[in-house]
Amino acid sequence: MTNKKWHVLIVEDNPGDRRLIEVYLQVTSLHKYALTFAENMQQTLSVLETQEFNLIILDLTLPDSQGIETLFHVRSLHPEVPIIILSGIGDEELSINAIQSGAQDFIVKEHLDEHSLSRSIQYALERHRLLQELKKAHEWEEHLAFHDPLTDLPNRFLMMDRLNSTLKLAKRNKSRFSILFIDLDNFKNINDSFGHTIGDELLKNVANRLKNAVRESDTVARISGDEFMILLQDVSDEQGIDAVAGKILFELAKKLLIGKLEISISASIGFSIYPENGNDINTLIQRADCALYVAKDRGKNTFQKYEDMFEKDIFISKMGKNLLVNAIENKEFLVYFQPQISVKNRDIVGAEALVRWNHAMYGLLLPHSFIPHAENNAVQHLIDDYVFTIVCQEMQSWHEGNFPPMNISINLSAGQLMKKNLVEEVNHKVRQFGIEPSQLVFEITESNALSNLEMTIENLIGLQHLGFQIAIDDFGKGYSSLSYLNRLPLDILKIDRSLIREVGQNARGTIILSSVISMARKLHLAVVAEGVENGEQFDFIANEACDLAQGFYFWRPMPAREFATLVFSSPEARVAC
CATH class of the missing domain: 3.20.20.450 (EAL domain)
Structure with missing residues (x-):
């Protein structure tokens, strides 16, 4: 017998059956029990509202509740508590229905004795434990599907869900929000110098600092490697976003102590604003990423709002051989006189x-934007x-x-x-x-x-x-x-x-x-x-x-x-x- 006392609710309107169950529980050596009794559904619901139980033994036939509905009433208040059904009717269909509806076991009263009750309790508790473990495993699996395993921040999937919900709300309320992309500067050097274990600890520290830099209503997500995304809800103006970005850079600039190592880190931030920089999530993300690229190109450890000219500048800076050859083959180059x-x-x-390049997206490009790339390639x-x-x-x-x-x-x-x-x-x-x-x-x-x-x-x-x-x-x-x-x-x-x-x-x-x-x-x-x-x-x-x-x-x-x-x-x- 264990020292733990199990709290059991016995729902039974027949005094003889109640006494019989009580006796069987007292003689079993399986557990110590603290028993509470209820004679009808009204008493049952009243007790369940004020007390917690480890087990419920439930008669389906009560003065004020009959059949499987009795089980539904009880489970509606305490769905996590294991339930053993007692029934005076040996109905196989009813027993199957009860098990499918959440009961752990079903006992016909004429077969009830101390051994059958003891086995049923043991089975019910074990089955309930396994179901709870399964549920927790499923919940953890679901959590991992939407959270980063290292930092426990929302991942890209959860962030996209919240972005789409925020967009719908912003369109309805005519409000504004901002998407921030944060990329750690030279993070690869830290991994190369100190190893991935230190790098992982740094990322967890960065995640905490980012969460502390924004409001609870905002969302911080880890997108990949050393890249994070923040959704700022209900922004009033660009100055407010600048303030948050500045605060993030300030917090990240504080030295980190990991073991005996003191490490300095900085970040670059790019952000876009709805609706100024786009009316859909993909465009806003692309433009925040574009602004991040410009921030890094301008010296890092800074933040940058998206501007219309950025995409053209980035297109020019990343111009490669295949792009130029395709432009020639597609006769995109024009001769002006x-x-x-x-x-x-x-x-x-x-x-x-x-020569001019008549680009489909960026219009007429002058020679200084593409000739150096043509020469290099x-x-x-x-x-x-x-x-x-x-x-x-x-x-x-x-x-x-x-x-x-x-x-x-x-x-x-x-x-x-x-x-x-x-x-x-x-x-x-x-x-x-x-x-x-x-x-x-x-x-x-x-x-x-x-x-x-x-x-x-x-x-x-x-x-x-x-x-x-x-x-x-x-x-x-x-x-x-x-x-x-x-x-x-x-x-x-x-x-x-x-x-x-x-x-x-x-x-x-x-x-x-x-x-x-x-x-x-x-x-x-x-x-x-x-x-x-x-x-x-x-x-x-x-x-x-x-x-x-x-x-x-x-x-x-x-x-x-x-x-x-x-x-x-x-x-x-x-x-x-």
Whole structure:
């Protein structure tokens, strides 16, 4: 017999049966019992409302309750307490129904004795224990399905459920909420230096600090590895979110003591706000993650709200080879033409061909956003070949339309200048489209020429011999070594916009510009001023006898069709303002 006293409720309206049960329980050596009696359902419910029991022995036939409904009444108040059914009727269907409805055992009264009751109690308690363990295991399994096993925080699934519920509520109440993404800075270094055990302890500590930094109504979840997400409910303004983000960074910056180790940690935070940054959860999550990327890129240990320009910036920074190759294959690159005018009479006499990327999501991207990635991924030559083909096609169509001759300038990249067969390729292309070499100007920059100076010189001489003109571009930008003007076979010098901007702004810069133009004249080079943006700049280069000019003061770069309409429609249209 155990020392523990079991509290048993006996629900029986027959005094003889009550006394019999009491005697059987007293003689059994299984447990010590404290007995409470009830004669009807009203008494039973009254007792159950005020007392706790380890076991209930229940007669299904009471003055105020009959059959299986009696069991339902009792279980409604104490569903966790094991119940043994006593019945004067040996009905198999009733016994099965009772067991299925939650009873642990069913005894027919005519078979009741101390041994059967003792076995029934033992069986009922054991079955109840097993069911409780099963229930706890199921509850724990369910808990693990929605919680992170390391930190016990909600996981992604539970967070998504709460986000969707919050979104519905916010739409109904016209309220706002915010999603924060938190990523620990350089967490991999901690794992590598101290091991995963220390890393796990740190993550548990971080989880506690995050929970302490927000309200009970907010949700902190661990999404993966060292990445956490916070749902801030009912935010009134951005300043409030900034305050929470600042508090999180402050709390995480406090040194952690794990064993004998003192560890410092920082984090980066990105957040989005409903409805300003999106009307659905996926968009809000994506944009919070986007803001997190920007926060990390800007130096870490900081927080950043999502801004519309971020996605484009991230797209550009992550640009890879496959993306660029696909863009070429899908003909997403366009050629724009910026008119070049004669300084003497302001007639349009040529244009520079400039590449643009017409991206489906981010619109028209300028060369500085994708050319460096094209060079790093060794696909610049593919873009160059594509642009050169488009230029030749346009020039062919202009020629077939009996338009007057127009010189077109096109840039040669470092990769093209190092091609051993560049001259042959260019010659084949212009012959294919029937282009006069004298109408094409190939522009090179000093930096591109320096990649392989001897090969560059050889290719440029070959192009000149075929009748193409060669221009040095961006002169005045960077080093602009004068020795290369002597070594490179050149026809044209293009002055960079940085020197043109000096006009009226900087006396020394203006003198340098004047000297460059004079020097080019003495070297018998035609001079093109690029980046002309106002009348003062144009008047200056006109007085200095520049040959050609281009810039926003006249026209911005435009699509081929618009350029053709502008230039070839009438003589008046060809005169710059």
